[in-house]
Amino acid sequence: MDNEKQHLDKCRQQIEEKVGWGPGAEWQNQDFEALSARIYKETKVSLSVSTLKRLWGKIRYEGTPNMGTLNALAQFVGYENWRAFTVNGFGPPSNGATTKNGVATKEKTTSTRSNIPKAAGIIIAVGIAASMFWWISSRPKTLKYDHIVFSSQPVTNTVPNTVIFNYNAKDSNADSVFIQQSWDPQRRFRVDKNLTEYTSTYYLPGYYSAKLVLNATVVAAHDVFIESNGWLATIDREPIPLYMSEDKILHDGILQVNDDFFTQQKIDLEKEGLWTSFFRVMKNEVVSDTAFQMDVTLKNTFGKGALVCQKTQIVLMGNTGAILIPLSIKGCVGELFLQTDESHDGKTNDLSAFGVDFLDWVTVQCRVKDKKISIRVNDVPAFEGDYKNGIGHVVGTRIMFAGTGAVKDFAMKKI
Template sequence: MHSEDDNLQQCRSLIEEKLGWGAGQQWQNGDFEALSERIFAETGVSLSVSTLKRIWGKVRYDSAPTATTLNTLAQFVGYQNWRSFRQPAPAVHTVEPVRSAPEPPVRVAPNRLPASRWPWVIGLLFVAGLVGIWAFQNRVKPLEYGAISFSSRPVTRGLPNTVLFDYDAGDSNADSVFIQQSWNPKLRFRVEKGGHHYASTYYYPGYFRAKLVMNDSIVKEHDLYITTDGWLGTINYDSIPVYFPHQQIYRHKTVALTEADLSGQGINLQQTVPSVSLHYVQPLGDVSGRNFVFETELKSTFNRNEAVCQQTGIMLLCSNGMHFIPLSVKGCVGQLTLSFAGTSVSGKTNDLSGFGVDFSDWVRMRCEVKDKRVTVLVNGQRAYEGPVDGNPGKIVGVRYYFQGTGAIKSARISDGKTRTVLL
């Protein structure tokens, strides 16, 4: 029987094999940031960088991982939950046959059924034949449906937010009906075929594609946009985040999360450094993720303990993907990973030294995508230029990541026709 440590080691090995990034002991902070994003995209649960580092032994932590953490890791490698992951495979025993001298054959008279049992046998064969005919006729039942409806609406503005799904799947021969929150089939929930309403709670803002599924077929889908009420700050816990509304984080013409904000939530930054985010998810018109200019000024404001690299990230959320631009102190640029419309650029195999900065002053970043190419300037100097092949859709918001605390001084986006000032 495997111990819990053995199970966790096996789960880590499966994740490393799935990602193909090499041994987890060699991962840097940027790898854990990327893993956190992958897990959130596939499971809908946000595991913080600090939590993932504890799982891989990068940060000392005496307590065992929470049930939410273990269930999420198990789901990421294809299991329903941690219990099913821990379930041992049934043992297969083989017995070496005992060899002995051959014995002379023994003639055995045929074993005939008594005449009284023949009716029972004939009856069983008849029932088995009927079952076989029924199974053959019903082995493939094409899905048929008539008037089907599917819509949704958030009940409020801001986060957390409950989304009410309205559906009508009664005019169909479907055996089962599901509502899927996004592209991820693991976020699929069975609903009553004869029902009409289903409620689901969303804890992070974003752009989702909700689907109505009958049996295994997607029959209707629509966009679902969970927005913020102005700027929103979060401490990114594994399950439910801590929220800081716009009026609390907007100060002196900047948006910031401070050490006082975190200590007010009982966080001792000498013991742990959480991942925090500043979100602005609002309609920005029809600005395409393939043709825009984004400019911002930001600052990481915490650099002690495990935040010595001051890993910072800017994610431009799009309706069908995202762009991700990281920053850090100069000595940690080898840990960074860029991502544009699904194409990643690793600091381990590319020169990303231009994304190393001094956070003692405001950092200016400019990102322009045009004619399938991206150019990123950091403090007026070209840090990266390369191709953008995918189509991420229109830009729907922006999210900043910081280790511990951080601040934003300005943020604006334009496409040559319209210009929107976020801050």
């Protein structure tokens, strides 16, 4: 077993011990969803369910995780980054042990008393020299830069959307220059220090904070607003989703993806475990999160096989965070995760009020005012609490269905 595999095995073991959900080999899809949410909560790095499944061997994958993923895993178990984890997690054998054929053994001492002073002197001299070399070579180079330029312009008002970044990092001593699409370091791309333009494609609507990074230091940042151009539906395949515009999904006031579409695209929702999302992200519909109300009527219309729980999420996207309202059939509420400006895990909180019967339409209302948040499901109070930190301006909404679903009577307004 090579060191990299040992490190990954050890990291998985520590994560399993931390969450306390039993062996990872027995985890189901909802466990990976909960783990993804917890990693994001603690590290602000989003690891997809499919990425986590690959790491636990649930999905066949011959490659190796990228450094952004490894750093997030290490941070989740309390280390600064992956390098710190590998150094601390696997120290050298102790008590004079050496390794032979992978087995720790004791070396037999044959030195005489007369050789001890000479050997000790050599060891001390080598140690001092090594320490000096390490100190000199490990001193970080002070980053210097001037005349930094960083701006961007989307080329369209929907997705996919290529964004043209203009940058200048020539007047710096940086060894490497990166443009990061958002807060997620996995979306960081190395660019040529001597050039001034770079294009990057965004596949989902939303509000992103793009960053210019020199070496490991963020030196400039600005917001990138990717619109949906009305309602937009996506089938959330990775890495690129399937899209349907409003004219193809809105009929008689109801947003829905027809079964014919899945048949034509040869999509097996049950087999692939896919989610369908409905986005509405528009610059002219942004509201402050200090006083607003969102109302919607919806229905999860799938509920087969592994998607029997009919999990549904309403995500109110802010420029500094998000509110996530979960729904499912009543028997699955223990697997839900509610996010206001605090996290509420269904494993340790009673979220039974978010259990519903999707045979009928379900109404949901979210209201924020006077630093209080209230959520009603079918006109019954489901959650009330403080709302002190906020998510900034509400820039858009994403309604997600495990499998697929339908939406009507959506409204977002200031109050």
